[in-house]
Amino acid sequence: MYRQHFGLQEHPFSLTPDTQFFYNSQSHREVLSTLLLALRHSEGFIKVVGEVGTGKTLLSRKLLASLGEQYITAYIPNPYLTPDELKWFLAEEIGIAYSPELPSYQLLKDINARLVELAKAKRQVVLVIDEAQAMPRETIEALRLLTNLETEKSKLLQVVLFGQPELDELLNRPDLRQLKQRIVFSEYLQSIARKHLPDYVNYRLKSAGYTGNPLFNRSALSLLYSASGGVPRLINVMAHKAMLAAYGEGADKVRRCHIERAIADTGESRSLGRWLARRDYWLWPSLAALAAVGIVVPGLLGMTL
Incomplete structure (x- = not known):
């Protein structure tokens, strides 16, 4: 369309979350720095809330691109999953082959064993969940139980939740207070x-x-x-x-x-x-x-x- 007219190689205002176009605004820069610092110190749960269109997805992609080789990352763009689907998603991301016959308790045991193995190899596992306000209550509870997996010194699984303000409303439910108490850092993404x-x-x-x-x-x-x-x-x-x-x-x-x-x-x-x-x-x-x-x-x- 107008690329040749204005001497452009790409469309500058595409809605695709391309990290090439990540603008390092003060708010985005501060949130990204907090995320990287928290993950480096194995802080467990981290929450980032922002209004619709403030760049949460692009920030999550930038975070994933900024993590070093010692991290194993799993990104969930649509968290409307059942508890078993969440467990299997994580299992496959950390190298456990899918087996529909495997009972849930055994899957959880295998996930724990694999996370311990990765921790011994100095590999950190980070689960990044976008649009977390859409996650069903039962799946949130399953996520909390997954974060119970830990050694004496560090968490085996770290979770970053990106969501709209409705995420705060969801976490204010009395039956989710245990998860809310585990959120170590809570950041709010501002507009430009x-x-x-x-x-x-x-x-x-x-x-x-x-x-x-x-x-x-x-x-x-x-x-x-x-x-x-x-x-x-x-x-x-x-x-x-x-x-x-x-x-x-x-x-x-x-x-x-x-x-x-x-x-x-x-x-x-x-x-x-x-x-x-x-x-x-x-x-x-x-x-x-x-x-x-x-x-x-x-x-x-x-x-x-």
Whole structure:
């Protein structure tokens, strides 16, 4: 589409969680550092909560890519599993061959033996669970029991839970208090701050091969933040649509008017951004009418849209 027009090698605002586009914002950097430190010290359960679209999946991929060879990792993108499915998933990831005839108690015994073997070989096993708020209550209990497996000095299995705020509501249930008490670190992933939005956009563009001057002007970025609230997924969706709009009219820059079109096409955009975009539609024609009678402040209509 617009890659050749803007001199790009890839689409900069794809929603695919590609670690090449991981932006090291303060919140993401601090959470990643905490995760790496906690895993290095075998802390057991770690929880990361963030609103929809704040980059939890990308952060989990970055975490997995940052762990060294001493770690054996298992990643569950969809945790809607039965307790037995969870155990078998872990078993296969640590090298236990699947056998449907194996009873559950024997499977748990084999998992424990394999984890002890790996610990003796200085290998740490990390289970990363995305969208953990969707995990059934029985499966959460099975997960807690799995983390009971430990030596006198360290946990044999470490678990990182990534989830939406509903995860906190789930863990506040009285019957899950034992698991909640085992969470050593609990982090909250923040959105991109307004002052860092230009850096975020420019970083994504540069990572996609862009080498020119800033592609989005300041007015466009200001409206983009108002419409996205700094949520990376919304930023990406509307920035992509705005670039399509700019490409469609042969523009070499993304301006405020292109962001306005992206907002109009994005139902999830924030109400402030939609209001500002609608205001522009009636404000500028009115200013043009005032200019015709010579009562507009000089230079006001020269603002770049």
